[in-house]
Amino acid sequence: MSTTYAYAASDATKPLAPFEFQRRAPRAHDVQMEVLFCGVCHSDLHQARNEWKNTIYPVVPGHEIVGRVTAVGPEVTKYKVGDLVGVGCLVDSCRTCSSCEEGLEQYCENGWVGTYNGVDRVDGQVTYGGYSTQLVVDEEFVLRVPANLDPAGVAPLLCAGITTYSPLRTWGAGPGKKVGIVGLGGLGHMGVKLARAMGAHVVLFTTSPSKIEDAKRLGAHEVVVSKNVEEMEAHVNSFDFILNTVAAQHDLNPFLNLLKRDATMTLVGAPEHDHPSPQVFNLIFKRRRLAGSLIGGIAETQEMLDFCGEHGITSDIEVIPMQKINDAYERILKSDVKYRFVVDIDSLRK
Numbered sequence: 317m318s319t320t321y322a323y324a325a326s327d328a329t330k331p332l333a334p335f336e337f338q339r340r341a342p343r344a345h346d347v348q349m350e351v352l353f354c355g356v357c358h359s360d361l362h363q364a365r366n367e368w369k370n371t372i373y374p375v376v377p378g379h380e381i382v383g384r385v386t387a388v389g390p391e392v393t394k395y396k397v398g399d400l401v402g403v404g405c406l407v408d409s410c411r412t413c414s415s416c417e418e419g420l421e422q423y424c425e426n427g428w429v430g431t432y433n434g435v436d437r438v439d440g441q442v443t444y445g446g447y448s449t450q451l452v453v454d455e456e457f458v459l460r461v462p463a464n465l466d467p468a469g470v471a472p473l474l475c476a477g478i479t480t481y482s483p484l485r486t487w488g489a490g491p492g493k494k495v496g497i498v499g500l501g502g503l504g505h506m507g508v509k510l511a512r513a514m515g516a517h518v519v520l521f522t523t524s525p526s527k528i529e530d531a532k533r534l535g536a537h538e539v540v541v542s543k544n545v546e547e548m549e550a551h552v553n554s555f556d557f558i559l560n561t562v563a564a565q566h567d568l569n570p571f572l573n574l575l576k577r578d579a580t581m582t583l584v585g586a587p588e589h590d591h592p593s594p595q596v597f598n599l600i601f602k603r604r605r606l607a608g609s610l611i612g613g614i615a616e617t618q619e620m621l622d623f624c625g626e627h628g629i630t631s632d633i634e635v636i637p638m639q640k641i642n643d644a645y646e647r648i649l650k651s652d653v654k655y656r657f658v659v660d661i662d663s664l665r666k
């Protein structure tokens with residue numbers, strides 16, 4: 317057991333505050349790491365405030381983790397002390413169901429174990445995430461971090477990166493495809509960078525006119541202010557795929573109308589309250605599809621990290637000390653972050 321310093325929420329209405337607990341000693345297949353950086357996902361905020369109605373308190377959020385290996389269990393073969401590694405949203409799954417066998421652990425039929433707010437399959441303890449000084453994770457759920465990338469900028473790839481990479485790959489973003497990304501936040505800005513690197517024609521939809529220039533710098537070929545009806549009209553029936561990352565309830569119809577026949581809009585945003593049902597006729601008459609997608613499996617997460625290494629892609633970040641986390645949450649709610657907060661975990665060691 318080792319003493320770990322962290323920040324936790326003790327209930328839905330209280331700010332996050334210092335919290336101390338014991339991490340388990342590494343089991344045979346475990347990797348122990350000192351956490352260096354942890355990204356701040358909007359999911360952390362949803363979860364800390366119990367917006368998904370399943371939070372177990374106290375909750376230590378954080379699932380965009382980069383760390384350095386400090387110890388390994390006796391059966392570990394993939395990592396050694398000193399390696400720079402990543403951990404995302406998953407730390408275990410049943411490993412035997414059809415989804416796990418296909419490398420889609422995030423759709424485990426028997427329930428995957430979240431990096432936080434999960435229940436460990438061996439000891440039944442609630443998992444605590446990366447807003448903490450150290451982490452112990454089975455090697456099968458640990459990722460290799462490309463050596464050429466800035467470790468702080470890599471952290472958000474572990475959730476924002478894979479959550480956008482996976483649907484972009486699944487729905488074939490690439491040369492000759494017109495791809496829309498809705499929302500320029502943590503997920504959206506990674507979606508723009510990744511879709512551009514995949515070779516698609518990228519259109520970013522935003523509610524924030526102040527983000528237009530940034531969106532172009534990040535790789536969007538075109539930017540549409542989604543509240544502007546005329547700008548939206550110009551794109552009717554023209555998209556092969558739209559990835560919707562918006563963290564709040566909104567009307568989906570204006571975006572569905574932009575899809576070509578047979579094209580898909582995939583939701584990754586997970587708001588507290590569901591969107592109103594879309595108009596059925598607009599789906600029927602163009603055989604349009606509305607889909608969802610959850611993070612990505614371990615193999616695909618490694619593929620995404622390697623892709624980012626090859627293309628020199630990291631997240632645009634604002635590094636903060638842990639002590640600023642509650643301010644950061646308020647700024648996320650105002651869409652006032654460019655484009656991901658990353659906590660420097662050294663701030664917890666002082």
Ligand code: NAP
Nearest residue numbers: 358359499500501502503522523524563564585586610611
């Ligand atoms: P974020 O950084 O807060 O970005 C969300 C963006 O949505 C904002 O930057 C804003 O973009 C837009 N937006 C916010 N409120 C809006 C509103 N009322 N109407 C229209 N647009 C609005 O959040 P994030 O970390 O990227 O996460 C986005 C969502 O994905 C969250 O719900 C999160 O829980 C979820 N998520 C899902 C998965 C998954 O596996 N499916 C994984 C990770 C996160 P503009 O200013 O450009 O409009």
Ligand code: ZN
Nearest residue numbers: 357359475476
């Ligand atoms: Zn996340």
Ligand code: ZN
Nearest residue numbers: 410413416424
């Ligand atoms: Zn499974």
